[in-house]
Amino acid sequence: MNFMLPMEKYFGNFELVHSFYGAMPTGVTVSETSRIFVCFPRWGDDVRFTVAEIVEGQLRPYPNAAINSPNPANAAMSFISVQSVVADGRGTLWIVDTAAPNFSEPIIGGAKLVAVDLKTNTISRVYTFTEGVVLPTTYLNDVRFDFRVGKAGYAYITDSSSNGPGGIIVVDLETGYAYRRLSGTPPTSPDPYFLPKVEGNILMNRNKDGSTSPFRLASDGIAIAADGKTLFFCPLTSRQLFSISTDSLRDRTIPEEDLLSQVEYWGEKGASDGMITGAKGNVYAGDYENNSIRKILPNGNMETIAHDPRILWPDTFSIGPDQYLYLIVNQLHRQARFHYGRDLREKPYSLLRIKINELPAPAF
Structure with missing residues (x-):
């Protein structure tokens, strides 16, 4: 007998930008000239290149194939x-290399922030980190920039460690000097009371041998206000949103215990992987538990702008000059490590976009 009952309502007008039939992507960025770059961390898939540009519907290793071949000797x-790629709006593509394939301990000297000149498609500078900044447990995740402070600007990188302290790494782009802030503090740490649920199931580590453990990941999503004065961040395994003054992060005279008191709490926004800020001051954040995208207004009000069953784990966000919000959808929660060794992901992964009528927040 056929009968219709009320159903959950879905909304949001998406366009498909690209389908991925190979390795699983995590990062995307759209440059000021509408070039699109993506990245594929080496988590077990057959990754032929970890950074690519989408050119005429095809993936091309970027800036070339040779650099995308790991060389332990160099x-x-x-x-x-590579976990993240970010175009800064002024001709540079920034690349965050975890140097931690399969979430291993970072290869010494390999964890780095790389600047690529988009005009010449060549590396212009490489920032590496000391052992006191990139710890044996560190997993460099995402990065945001402000070129209005200091002589060459500053970068802010999240450490989303799964078994060590999370934190925010501050980088002086003139000198390369970097240091950790809010390291191991509650706002950058996994929420110990959070139990993620995706597609109706509890998300946890489920190993081939039948053993299980909670899924815990530290500070991940990061977004910087349009004026550069506020940094928003969130742990991956948490529904909470936090912020802090970037002036305070850069001020080394403020001790950690005093810095923690300056963190502001914005409320529950849903569990997010990627976040991004628009020029109007709105923060866009995914909600991977509910296949949704949230917009957090400058006054703290939140609204859902898309809710769609195809948003199977919204990962990284980028806003293009066309005023579209671009997002990677990669079914991260269906990986084998969450299902006793069975890979439940279905090809293709996707790059989607939705019109938001807002330009990206300027960094300069």
Whole structure:
């Protein structure tokens, strides 16, 4: 007998930009000239290149194939396992290399922030980190920039460690000097009371041998206000949103215990992987538990702008000059490590976009 009952309502007008039938992507960025770059961390898939540009519907290793071949003898000048790519709006593509394939301990000297000149498609600078900044447990995740402070600007990188302290790494782009802030504090740490649920199931580590453990990941999503004065961030395994003054992050005279008191709490926004800020001051964040995208207004009000069953784990966001919000959808929660060794992901993964009528937040 056929009968219709009320159903959950879905909304949001998406366009498909690209389908991925190979390795699983995590990062995307759209440059000021509408070039699109993506990255594929080496988590076990057959990753032929860890950074690519989408050109006429095809993936091309970027800036070339040779740099995308890991070279342990020259770890600082080859891409090992890239987690994030960010175009800064002024001609540079920034690449965050975790140097931690399969979430291993970072290869010494390999964890780095790389600047690529988009006009010449060549590396212009490489920033590596000391052992006191990139710890044996560190997993470099995402990065945001402000070129209005200091002589060459600052970068802010999240450490989303699964078994060590999370934190925010601050980088002086003139000198390359970097340091950790809010390291191991509650706002950058996994929420110990959070139990993620995706597609109706509890998300946890489920190993081939039948053993299980909670899924815990530290500070991940990061977004910087349009004026550069506020940094928003969130742990991956948490529904909470936090912020802090970037002036305070850069001020080394403020001790950690005093810095923690300056963190502001914005409320529950849903569990997010990627976040991005628009020029109007709105923060866009995914909600991977509910296949949704949230918009957090400058006054703290939140609204859902898309809710769609195809948003199977919204990962990284980028806003293009066309005023579209671009997002990677990669079914991260269906990986084998969450299902006793069975890979439940279905090809293709996707790059989607939705019109938001807002330009990206300027960094300069």
